[in-house]
Amino acid sequence: MKIELINAKKWIDLFVEKLETNKVVLNELDTAIGDGDHGTNMNRGAEAISAAFAKKEPENLADLYKTTAFAMIQKVGGASGPLYGTAFLDMSKAVKTDNLELGDLIKVGTDGLKRRGESDYGMKTMIDVWQPVSEALSEDKFNQQVITDALVKSKELVATKGRASYLEEKSKGHIDPGSQSSAYLFESLLEVIGD
Amino acid sequence: MKYGIVIVSHSYDIAQGVKQLISQAAPDLSITTAGGTEDNGIGSSLEKIQKAVDDNTGDEILAFYDLGSSKMNLEMLMEMTDRKIHKYDVALVEGAYTAATLAQVDSPLETIENNLKALTIK
Numbered sequence: 001m002k003i004e005l006i007n008a009k010k011w012i013d014l015f016v017e018k019l020e021t022n023k024v025v026l027n028e029l030d031t032a033i034g035d036g037d038h039g040t041n042m043n044r045g046a047e048a049i050s051a052a053f054a055k056k057e058p059e060n061l062a063d064l065y066k067t068t069a070f071a072m073i074q075k076v077g078g079a080s081g082p083l084y085g086t087a088f089l090d091m092s093k094a095v096k097t098d099n100l101e102l103g104d105l106i107k108v109g110t111d112g113l114k115r116r117g118e119s120d121y122g123m124k125t126m127i128d129v130w131q132p133v134s135e136a137l138s139e140d141k142f143n144q145q146v147i148t149d150a151l152v153k154s155k156e157l158v159a160t161k162g163r164a165s166y167l168e169e170k171s172k173g174h175i176d177p178g179s180q181s182s183a184y185l186f187e188s189l190l191e192v193i194g195d
Numbered sequence: 196m197k198y199g200i201v202i203v204s205h206s207y208d209i210a211q212g213v214k215q216l217i218s219q220a221a222p223d224l225s226i227t228t229a230g231g232t233e234d235n236g237i238g239s240s241l242e243k244i245q246k247a248v249d250d251n252t253g254d255e256i257l258a259f260y261d262l263g264s265s266k267m268n269l270e271m272l273m274e275m276t277d278r279k280i281h282k283y284d285v286a287l288v289e290g291a292y293t294a295a296t297l298a299q300v301d302s303p304l305e306t307i308e309n310n311l312k313a314l315t316i317k
Binding site: 075081082086 | 236267
């Protein structure tokens with residue numbers, strides 16, 4: 001399955017909405033195992049995405065993902081800025097000539113996260129959500145359960161990357177805020193493409 | 196001069212402070228900083244790093260950073276720019292001071308890097 005410009009735009013618009021609605025939830029998750037500003041940071045990114053779209057409607061997929069990337073890079077401030085930014089920038093480059101299957105597209109983003117964060121699956125980071133979603137999309141098995149399962153699984157992990165890793169065992173039982181905002185991203189996608 | 200120094204920090208004041216400190220040891224070097232977010236809050240800004248690199252008059256840049264997103268933003272900029280940037284995973288203050296002192300007296304990169312090795316912390 002591939003996603004075209006109109007639906008991809010809806011996807012990002014829904015993500016923006018969820019980030020704005022859940023600013024407090026993300027801040028609370030981040031207060032438990034981080035510095036408490038993931039919601040505020042992502043909301044700043046969300047506002048920047050909206051503003052960039054309002055200024056200039058994206059003309060194609062590469063443009064849409066690039067605009068999203070730069071809004072995140074310039075406005076988020078925390079580590080999630082360069083992480084989301086790299087994922088979307090890599091996705092933008094990947095669709096420049098040809099659109100990709102969604103599973104492949106999200107894999108490109110996941111690989112970007114791994115490169116930028118020098119991280120991998122199972123370290124209690126965003127990757128724990130991105131990778132299973134990418135795999136499920138490729139196998140045509142993507143649904144809400146995939147996202148929920150990824151979050152639940154990651155919740156029980158001890159963080160070995162990012163600030164939460166300083167907490168060691170204490171990070172167990174908490175949802176990684178970046179994983180939660182990634183869940184919003186993919187729930188938005190699900191709303192657009194359906195089960 | 197051959198080398199310039201770029202300081203990337205989550206804090207505007209830390210970046211300024213490190214510059215002030217190492218300028219004493221290296222008065223002739225181009226030292227530029229990217230501290231904090233756009234509005235000088237805590238965080239890091241790719242745009243500021245871009246500007247610090249653009250404004251630096253060294254032929255090549257020795258870059259020092261403090262925490263996670265400073266590093267990630269710096270690496271992102273390195274993928275985008277044509278400037279030659281060497282990034283060091285060392286203690287920010289000690290590393291920048293060591294490099295500045297050596298670059299001031301035109302030490303070769305090999306000497307600078309050998310001295311930085313002992314300060315690797317990340």
